[in-house]
Amino acid sequence: MNRIINDPDNVVEDALVGLTAAHADLLARTSHNRVIRAVAVPQQGRVGIVTGGGSGHEPAFVGFVGPGLVDAVAIGEVFASPTARAFEAAFKAADGGRGVACLYGNYAGDNMNVKMAVRLAEREGLTVKTVVANDDAASAPVDQRSKRRGVAGEVFMWKAAAALAAEGADLDAVIAVAQKAIDNTRSVGIGLSACTIPAAGKPNFIIKDGEMEVGIGHHGEPGIAVMPTKPAKDMAALMLDTIVPDLPFERGDEVAVLVSGLGATPVMELYILYGHVVEILASHGITIRHRFIGNYFTSLEMMGASITVTRLDAELDRLIAAPAHSIGLTVTGAQ
């Protein structure tokens, strides 16, 4: 392990020091050392948007805190859920008096800590409603969608919900649009190499050189197939062959696409992949209205990429296009 760290047990704390020093214009610390809020939060009269999850997925989750996006985030250890108390503190930090939408991914620890945190918050008179992202099409069959993991599709869920909250919508409407966004989103990832949790010091799974794992989760959870590494155009075809029939996406659909690196794949290769995504979606008669290519939802130094596609209606189209500013995603809104 050859890394820019101090104590492997303190990587999260040490990263937060640099992160908040670098982005003081966007991020503020709170009374909880594992909760970061946007500087202009809470805003009275606006629904608060909260997310959270393990560290190691940077820029997710903290990198999506900012105007037009997430208001407060609970930060866990590397690949481990934040505590219930951290989620609760994030709810309080984001609460502007109209309730809080907690939009997070479908993992056992996160589910339990959020559920517990909602209970703790309710004891103090705070209303929190939740939407659980389950966009990873490779993690369970479509008839078992409730078991699917949440991955990079969370970005579109946060974006749409936060934009609607910024328009002044109430909590139920914000929750409904977050649910609509994730219901219309499918993702799949391909892993090309494993990653090492600093405190563990060795990889917790193995991907052999020359092989790729299709449908891998962003903590290395197994996917649907291990096969010899293929050219980029075949990877794109494999991934979209999973995504397109699953929703299903149909001829005439308009979509937003997000291609995210998993941490160690050069952005150049993400653009190679995106070129084929454009071509394949066009062949299905699907129009790309918004596209984001870069590192949005990573897994430490894992090589590989994920593709996320969201079917748009007029509302989602407007909300994805609305202005937002954060470390991980900035939309100027000027078109």
Add this chain to the structure above:
Amino acid sequence: MADSVDLKAAGPILDDMVTAIVAHAAYLSELDGATGDGDHGVNMSKGFRMTGQKLAASPQSLGDGFATLAETLLDEIGGSMGPLYGSFFLDMSTFLKGKTSLDRDDFGRMLHKGIAAVTDLGEAKPGDKSLVDVLAPASAAFDAAAARGETFAACLTALETAADAGFESTRDMVAKIGRASRLGERSRGFHDAGAASCRLLLRALAEGLKQRL
């Protein structure tokens, strides 16, 4: 022999529970490492040790001690075990609120509250290979002994015996919940780490109460 325990006098039982977890930290992590990520003992002992420090600074009744333990687990542990044990002890402390003593029937009710919190949150059923495989039979054995009219102490002994058997039963189960469930058949042959810590905690609690009856 009294048929109830003074809750204030029972406060130090928390210290026994802390000791049980801290002393077995390596064992719990070893069990977890067989099917999970091997941090159960580390996380649990961190939370329990911190609770022990708080209680040493200001001793509390059993109910308030449960609340302090719950808060510490919820604050410090995260993952799955923080909220599971946190809600277990939180709801038991809520049940004890306002009470000064604990008798047999109230102990049974208190345990039901704690177990309901765990199953509501974690959604584990008996047989899934989790701490519920200790909690459910232990509580059922306690209830059965109480229904036979046995003393509080005898009921606690029944609970301990059933907790031991419940823990043993997890060895041959295939995990259906938690991280180990991804291993399928490979999870068979190992005791569940959560069941192990749960058995340690129930035993410390039962022994402590029996000593104070």
